Amino acid sequence: MSSFTVITLGCPKNIVDSRHLIYYLKAQSFVYVEDFKKANFILINTCCFIDDAKEESIDEILTVAKFKEDKKLIVFGCLAKRYSEELKKQIPEIDAVFGLGEKEKVATYMKSFTKEKTFINSDNYNAEPASYRYLKIAEGCSRRCSFCIIPDIRGPFKSINPESILKEAEGFVKEGVKELILVAQDITQYGKDLKGYNLKNLIKDLSSLQGDFWIRLLYMYPTEIDEALIEVISEENKVVKYLDIPLQHSEDRILRLMGRRGTKKDYLKLIRRLRQAIPGVTLRTTFIVGFPTETEEEFQNLLDFIEEVHFDRLGAFIYSPQEGTKAYSLKNQIPQAIKKRRYHELMSKQALISLEKNRTLVGKDYDALIDYIDTNLAIARLYCHAPEVDGVVMLEDIKEAKVGDRVKVLITEAYEYDLKGVII
Ligand code: SF4
Incomplete structure (x- = not known):
């Protein structure tokens, strides 16, 4: 018994955790397989960021539990860490639960069932296409946003040492990866626990690696973006001019209640x-x-703020109370129907803004990175698109193009979130 598969739910940080666990288990002689039917161990990396994410994780566990037969079902990640006892009690098909970063324990558990060798080859882990890789630069978070349970689950902020980040990045670039995406709960905290090394140094060092690749920065805390960081971002050619800055709200009173720094x-x-x-x-x-x-x-002021700023990209969450957070016990929780109505109102406003912005791209040409190819259709992204959360460019009649190619495209049509184009 020694083949395993991993099902990953949740954010890019989970994708990186799964990747690291897979590499580790492979190094321990376990065989990674994509098809769960061929696996002796099915591992599910769970998420519990909001209620929808919890539900998705539980649904996935229940679905796998139905088909598990004699396979071992192992659950790990955020939801597992938080609700370990409840999960084991309520879903008896789960064989083991592990918290974050317990890869040695996972391997020991799996070894205790491994008697014979499996004579099949490992598959590649394909959560990210060959064109890009998430690069996790820190663990945990030491902020205390009143709605967020992440610091309790993932622990305090801890920068990953620059040498291992650079080594991992170099390896990806050598493999032909064309975009490195820096992630952490808040990348602007990077280096606060290191001596004399910070996000600016890391960006510069990553930029100086040999190769033709983009660097993308996700999850930046607004009040931590200073002039020196702006300068590095604007000067380094490899850094795409795309910044993801979760603001959470525009109104000062709500921001204070959320425990967020900064004002409108x-x-x-x-x-x-x-x-x-x-x-x-x-x-x-x-x-x-x-x-x-x-x-x-x-809420109307938030809509006005969105109208005024015209964000290029915008995501929204419906607030869901998380046990153990400060906001959980706040009085005047908003009824679900009102929350949903506000969400749809906000997203409809953004859809119009997004369409208007996309239309300004028609007739212009850009570099595009190809992520997927399906017969004669390619899915690509411009610098202004992060994978999974933003739109894409659909390219028809792609001829020789391959995944990971950087091609010049002419944008021909615009939709609310996606674009259509041709390779020129
Ligand atoms: S910055 Fe705030 S929202 Fe983000 S992980 Fe930390 S506590 Fe949660």
Whole structure:
């Protein structure tokens, strides 16, 4: 018994955790297989960021439990860490539960059932296409946003040492990966626990690696973006001019209740500065709607803020109370129907903004990175698209192009989120 598969749910940080666990188990002589039917061990990497993510994780566990037969079902990740006892009690088909970072324990558990060798070859782990890789630069978070349980689950912020990040990045570039995507709960904290080395140094060092690749920065805390960081981002050619800065809300009272730093005035100033210093910059943000006590007026002000700023990309979450957080016990929780209505109102507004912005790209040409190919159709991204969360460019009649190719494309059509184009 020694083949295994991993099902990954949740965010890019989970993708990286799964990748590291797979590499580790392979190094321990286990065989990774994509097809769970061929696996002796099925591992599910869970998420519990919001209620929808919890439900998705539980549904996945229940689905696998139905088909598990004599396979061992192992659950790990955020949900497993948080609700280990409840999961074991309520889903008896689960054979073992592990917290984050317990790869040695997972391997020991698996070894205790491994009697014979499996004579099949390992498959490649394909959660990311050959064109890009997430590069996790830190673990955990030491902030205390009142709605968020992540610091309890993932522990305090800890930078990964620069040598191992650079080594991992170098390996990816050598494999032909064309985009490195820096992730952490908050990448702007990088280096706060290291001596004399910070995110700016890391960006410069990554940029100096030999090769033709993009660097993308995700999850930046707004009040930590200073002039020196803006300068590095605008000067380093490999860094795509795309910044993901979750703001969560625009109204000062709500931001304070959320335990977030900065005010609406600060955010507007930052956005003006970024647009002035980094011409053509794509700005992505996320907001939470229906936070406890959010009044209709405050929600309308958030819509006005979105209208004023015209974010290039925007994601929204419906607030869901997480046990153990400060916001959980706040009075005046907003009824679900109102939260949903606000969410749809906000997303409809953004859809119009996005369409308007996409239309300005028609007739222009850009470099595009090909992520997937299906017969004669390619799915590619421009610098202004992060994988999975933003739109894509659909390319027809792609001839010789391959996954991982950087091609020049002419944008021919615009939709709310996606674009159509041709290779020129
Ligand atoms: S910065 Fe705030 S929202 Fe992000 S992980 Fe840390 S506590 Fe959670």
